Amino acid sequence: MEIIVRATIIYFVLWALARGVGKRELSEMTAFELILLVTMGDLIQQGATQEDMSLTGAVLAVGTLAMWILLFAYLSWRFRPLRSALEGVPVVVIHHGEPLDEVLAIERLTLDEVCEAARNQGILDLAEIDIGVLEPDGKFSFLKTSGKATQQGSPEKHAG
């Protein structure tokens, strides 16, 4: 029972962490952050299984995390109001070619990052974009004025 409770607490802590760091950080992974992630995994393992060295204990811990993932996915699918709380909401950052400065500031995004994301999609000028969206997973989607949508992966960090 104890191992299930511990794994449950860890799931919610990690979920809060993922929701708390922000969309942009969620999609970015520098080498240092990758090391941090591995270290976190090691620390979490000790907290979840403690001195339990059995295969059964490991499967119980992993199974508990999997169960919460399944449950969150179901709740997110079944109850629309919960979806935004559990997964976050997409945010429009460019409208009719104009960057929305206030939204960019709230999401801690620089214009350079948006421009780079646009360049990655072959967009030379933000004026070509009808709507630019920062998705809940931290990726950008651009809908061009022609109506053709594009999406790109993780934006790189730039000062500015």
Added chain:
Amino acid sequence: MRRSIPTEPLPTDIRRQVRSRLGRRVFAAALGVFLALGALGFYGVRTRTVSAAAGGYELSVRYASVSRPGLATPWSLEVRRPGGFPEGITVAVMSSYFDFFDENGLDPAPMEETSDGERTFWTFGPSTADTISVSFDARIEPGVQLTRAKGRAEILAGAPGTTGATVVGVDFGTWVMP
């Protein structure tokens, strides 16, 4: 001339999708049952008590019927005799059972501990109390898995320190989960 390589996916097979969904539901249900059993302590540590009485002695052993490697696993023995133990008492336990444990010791420590290879003999000094309780602080060794550890505890007749006939004994066993 460039070769055409279409990226269009295969047509959707609804029956296959339904079968896939059924598979996922069966998996989720199995996972739920597995975790529910875990929450109920099915995979250990589960404790039991076994008792027997004869010759004026009542012997009880509390042990883990199911445990897992690395976990603290209870084992305690209690002997009752009205009038106490004016000459002390000798308890014999199957040595192989305790080979599965990383032990931190017996509490209280016996006055004398000997072994004949198969059994370990613990001798406790005289006591005016009607009950002698002994507990064993131990964990299952990490390398022990998927094993049934069998044990037996006995009270021996005769003066303490001598390995006389068995007055009363109980059998117990611990199933070590993988």
